[in-house]
Amino acid sequence: MAAWKPFSLIFSLALLILLLLPLLSAHATNSPNSHDKTASPFEFLKGLQGCQKGNKTKGIHDLKKYLEQFGYLSHNHSNEDDFDDILESAVKTYQLNFHLNATGTLDDKTVSTMMMPRCGVADIVNGTNWMHLGKKWHQKSHGSFHIVSHYAFFPGNPRWPQSKYHLTYGFVAGTPTAAINAVAQAFRAWASRTHFTFSQAPSGSRPDIIVGFFRRDHGDGLPFDGPGGTLAHAFAPTDGRFHYDGDERWTVGAVSGAFDLQTVAVHEIGHNLGLEHSSVPEAIMYPYIPSGATKGLHPDDIEGIRVLYNISNHGCFESFFSLLIGSPPTPPSFPFEYLKGLQGHPKCYAHQVSPHLRISGGTPSEAMNPVAQDFLTWASNTHFTFSQAQDDSNADIKIGFSRGDHGDGHPFDGAGGTLAGSCFCTDGWEIPL
Numbered sequence: 151m152a153a154w155k156p157f158s159l160i161f162s163l164a165l166l167i168l169l170l171l172p173l174l175s176a177h178a179t180n181s182p183n184s185h186d187k188t189a190s191p192f193e194f195l196k197g198l199q200g201c202q203k204g205n206k207t208k209g210i211h212d213l214k215k216y217l218e219q220f221g222y223l224s225h226n227h228s229n230e231d232d233f234d235d236i237l238e239s240a241v242k243t244y245q246l247n248f249h250l251n252a253t254g255t256l257d258d259k260t261v262s263t264m265m266m267p268r269c270g271v272a273d274i275v276n277g278t279n280w281m282h283l284g285k286k287w288h289q290k291s292h293g294s295f296h297i298v299s300h301y302a303f304f305p306g307n308p309r310w311p312q313s314k315y316h317l318t319y320g321f322v323a324g325t326p327t328a329a330i331n332a333v334a335q336a337f338r339a340w341a342s343r344t345h346f347t348f349s350q351a352p353s354g355s356r357p358d359i360i361v362g363f364f365r366r367d368h369g370d371g372l373p374f375d376g377p378g379g380t381l382a383h384a385f386a387p388t389d390g391r392f393h394y395d396g397d398e399r400w401t402v403g404a405v406s407g408a409f410d411l412q413t414v415a416v417h418e419i420g421h422n423l424g425l426e427h428s429s430v431p432e433a434i435m436y437p438y439i440p441s442g443a444t445k446g447l448h449p450d451d452i453e454g455i456r457v458l459y460n461i462s463n464h465g466c467f468e469s470f471f472s473l474l475i476g477s478p479p480t481p482p483s484f485p486f487e488y489l490k491g492l493q494g495h496p497k498c499y500a501h502q503v504s505p506h507l508r509i510s511g512g513t514p515s516e517a518m519n520p521v522a523q524d525f526l527t528w529a530s531n532t533h534f535t536f537s538q539a540q541d542d543s544n545a546d547i548k549i550g551f552s553r554g555d556h557g558d559g560h561p562f563d564g565a566g567g568t569l570a571g572s573c574f575c576t577d578g579w580e581i582p583l
């Protein structure tokens with residue numbers, strides 16, 4: 151008679167588990183501390199793979215909400231689950247912004263991009279899409295060229311006043327030390343590449359930027375969505391709010407399944423300083439970040455902030471062109487590494503607009519093609535961009551051939567000897583014939 155006891159125990163346990171299962175799984179989905187990958191709020195997108203105009207599928211309503219959240223659709227979801235013209239056009243805009251084939255169909259790549267965890271700030275604010283305006287650099291005929299960057303600003307270019315280059319930051323009470331240290335590092339990263347300086351606000355004073363962790367609806371109209379989905383958001387100048395989603399698994403460094411506090415802080419501080427999302431995947435201002443990854447500032451981010459604040463520094467400009475003359479810019483090696491160091495120097499802010507290359511009347515055309523190629527090489531290895539000036543007055547670099555004493559106090563010495571000289575900053579450089 152002892153045999154029925156274990157059987158009855160197993161049966162009872164199985165019954166108990168069956169009864170509790172719905173409760174347990176409901177708990178796993180709703181728990182703020184659940185890090186179950188399947189719980190991502192963007193998971194519904196998987197079921198929409200292959201959807202296109204004309205389809206009517208459950209879940210399209212959620213896609214509309216997703217595209218509305220990130221600025222691709224305005225709130226007017228008539229026929230909620232219909233894949234209509236308006237939705238197709240929103241999907242195409244999204245695809246353009248992320249360098250995907252703009253088919254308007256939810257193909258594999260579009261779905262996998264959309265499903266990545268991301269910043270909660272919209273890509274398009276007030277209907278103006280700046281992200282797609284950036285295009286890869288292209289070379290025109292006759293040796294002229296230009297490069298367009300991908301960074302973007304908020305509508306109306308909000309920024310901190312020019313006189314306010316020192317910003318203070320503070321934390322909501324209870325912020326973990328790991329986050330305080332990571333955010334301080336992120337501020338140091340921005341300080342090393344811009345005119346800004348940052349310090350932690352003394353207790354009792356009101357900081358310019360305030361950082362904290364929040365869950366779900368936290369009263370700013372931008373509710374977080376639990377684990378996965380949106381990770382953080384921050385407000386344009388001079389608001390100063392920067393919120394982490396407290397339901398994410400946060401960490402320091404690249405840890406599988408977790409998000410790096412510092413990487414996300416560098417991104418969100420970019421918003422606090424006035425940068426919007428960039429379509430350059432390597433840029434810190436790219437809106438998506440996978441778990442287990444770290445990232446830092448990219449030339450696209452630096453150039454964006456410099457353009458927004460009109461930062462210029464002739465000292466660095468001079469060093470750059472000294473290098474241009476001193477070391478022919480062929481394979482990226484020493485001079486490019488040196489320039490990277492230069493960019494990080496607190497006093498080096500380069501200049502705010504592309505230096506313009508002007509072809510003077512006395513320059514043989516066969517000399518201009520190699521020069522143009524050299525600028526392309528520099529542009530692809532540094533944060534500088536170049537374009538050919540339309541007239542003398544807006545040219546930053548003037549190239550010409552001169553002989554002997556040509557009026558700048560640095561006479562050439564005939565054949566052999568010195569080959570070229572340059573007057574930097576605003577004078578451009580010259581090559582002797």
Ligand SMILES: [Zn+2]
Nearest residue numbers: 269270271437
């Ligand atoms: Zn963002």
Ligand SMILES: [Zn+2]
Nearest residue numbers: 368370372393
């Ligand atoms: Zn918030």
